[in-house]
Amino acid sequence: MTTPSDPVVAERRHLVNLAYRLLGSLTEAEDAVQETYARWYALTPAQRAAISSPGAWLTTVAGRVCLDVLGSARVRRERYVGEWLPEPLPDQPDPADRITLDESVSMAFLVALEAMTPAQRVALVLHDVFGYAFAEVAEITGRTPAACRELASAARRRIRAARPAAPVARQAGLVRDFKEAWAAGDIGALIGLLDPAATLTADGGGRVRAAIVPVEDGELVARYLAELAVSGELTFEERAVNGLPGLVLRRGDELAAVYAFAFADDRITHVWAVRNPDKLGTWLG
Secondary structure, eight states, X not given: OOOXXXXXXXXXXXXXXXXXXXXXXXXXXXXXXXXXXXXXXXXXXXXHHTOSOHHHHHHHHHHHHHHHHHHHHHXXXXXSSSOOOOOOOOSOSXXXXXXXXXXXXXXXXXXXXXXXXXXXXXHXXXXXXXXXXXXXXXXXXXXXXXHXXXXXXHHHHHHGGGSOOSOXXXXXXHHHHHHHHHHHTOHHHHHHHEEEEEEEEEEOTTTSOOOSSOEESHHHHHXXXXXXXXXXXXXXXEEEETTEEEEEEEETTEEXXXXXXXXXXXXXXXXXXXXXXXXXXXXXX
């Protein structure tokens, strides 16, 4: 029997935070944590009593489960219709399993993680985000500490460009200006807010209509968005997306999409539009 004060149960929030960063999906993260606990409770009482640090044991198992999921996810995402984006989170996901919203869950950071190998991703997140020693990372990945250090170093080089490039208050102002220009269908204003090399990536998952390939070039992105605005009556709501300024779009009473952004030099450099309804469950209600 467990109680809310059970230290093993108390690890759940940490494990969900870890698994979400590794997998980019709250649903998959919860499944991974469920599998971790299933393995814990499959141990005999004597086996559990012999584990000196249940938290470390749970983290090790969760990391290995996530590594397995990442390996199979690569195959699934090759068959995914269009671009695959991480599942966006509002300010308040399930309070019982709240994800700590910091730059390590920004859409830019999570998208950058997607370009890494599973081992690079695990090494970077465990060491740089959660502060695990490389010896501990090695136990999870099945590699040497030196190899894990190299994995994290390679991953770090990839991730530098994903760091926030403007203060959050400035990002909020840019998103507000973007929202107003978009709602007004002002293509010129949108072009002025977008970097000339800006890219829009949409994720419909084959469930709803969305651009199959990224839209590249700031002017083309502006025109694409302007066409969306006149295709049906949309309402635009400023909301934090994974802890940073973003937008929620509704068409009537229906949730249409969640938008996240990246910035540089007072311009929007990337727009991520998550439209797949399977990834918007935490935004309903």
